[in-house]
Structure formats: structure tokens, C-alpha cells
Amino acid sequence: MEQKTLVLGVIGADVHAVGNRILAYAFSQAGFKVVNIGVLSTQEEFIQAAVETGAAAILVSSLYGHGEIDCCGLRKKCGEAGIGDILLYVGGNLVVGKQDFSSVEKDFIEMGYDRVYPPGTMPERPIEDLRKDLGLIGNGAELCT
Template sequence: MKTIVIGVIGADVHAVGNKIIEYTLNKEGYNVVNVGVLSSQEDFINAAIETSASLIMVSSLYGQGELDCRGMRDKCEESGLDQILLYVGGNIVIGKQDFTEVEKRFKEMGFNRVYPPGIKIEDVLSTIKQDLGGN
């Protein structure tokens, strides 16, 4: 069974979507470790190390995701998580920005998958299965 670490990064307290993600991934047969809201990069990374996770899924809804996520890939690699998959989604930037540009910036920061505001976890499941090679 593959382990996925989820949570809400930075000073963000949006818990409802996080709980929906946890419920849906559990229902799909994944082992979900939820670091909750107000989480630092280190919270995600430490949980991934402790549980041998395959994927870290970062949520952010308050618009500061770009600042909160900067340098996360480097920290993962420094911690020995060279192969970890990094997903990010939500309202990850402030204001109306062209999502193609936002996605490009996050991918340059080392994120494997970048999701726009309003995407539902159900719409991401096939990508998760593809990236993780099943459960």
C-alpha cells in the first residue's frame, strides 16, 4: 500500500478540503498521513521520511503557496527524498494569473504536478494511480 502525505502549508487554516482529500484517498486504498493545517515544509518532509511515503500532496488556499513552497524540492533531496513525488494545488498564488505560467513556475521549483483552483481530488486520482503505479 502506497503512502501519501497530505496537508495545508504555511499560515493556511483551510481544513475542509484537506479532510475531503484524506477521506477520498483512504477510500481508494492509500495509506494517508495528514499533517493537518498550518504545516511547514519540514512537517511534510519529516512525515514522508517516517512513513516511507511515495508522494507529498501540498494544499494551499490563501494565496501564499508560491512563497510557502519555495525550496521544498531541495529540502526533500537534502533529506534523502530524491524520488518523492511532489503535488501542489489550490489557490496557490495571489490574484488572477495565467495558470500555465503558475504551473511552469511550480514545475521549475521541482513540483511534479500542479493543480489549479477548484480541482476536485476525484479528478486527480487517475494521475496519482499513473504516477504511483497502483497501490
């Protein structure tokens, strides 16, 4: 099966590196090609990496509480770069403090993200979602020999 490329990074002035490294490892182990642009990444760097590698998805982390500011406008910029339909996931500690996640999720969906993950999400969940969203499972074909 074709190996899908994921662009992974931590957006803005955020230096939280541990989750990023864990996600990169977990996605690689799950069979994805991971382009990890690491911490302190701008929206433009995510997009440039996705365009250059023909990525199937961009996965954005934001841990330090400024996610709403840093993540806003990424979908529009993807459109301007010709990758408007790319899958966009976001997760981490997206807002300051403990806020009702359903309202955080709604805000990020309105910003154009396809999936939004609460604090402390384990890698298994986005891996399963990626397989569904990228059509890698779900029609039973993988079970037939």
C-alpha cells in the same frame, strides 16, 4: 497490491481545512494510506512525515495566496533529507487572485513539483494521476486474471 502512503497537508500559515479533509477522505477511499498532517504545516513537517512513514508522495495544499513563498525550496529540502525523488503534487489557490494557470503551473514545475492543480480541482483527478505516476495502473496487468 501494496498500499501506498501519501502525506497530505496545508502549508505555511494557512488554516483552510475543508479541502484538506475532503482530500484525505477521498484518497483513503481510493485505497491509499493517508498521513494527514493538517493545516499550518511547515516544509520540515511534510518531509519528516514522509521520511518516517516511507511515503510514496507528498501532496501540498495552499489556499490563502502565499503558495509561491511557502512552497519554494521543498524539493531541495527533500533531496537533503534523502527523499529527492519523492512524488510532489501541489494544488489549491496557489497565487493571489486569478492568474493565468499555465504560467502558475510552469513556475511550480520549475520549483520541482511533479504536478500542479488549479483552484477547485476535484479529488478524482489527483487519484487518477497518483495511480499512473505510482505505476498502479496503465500496463493492463490489472485486467488479467
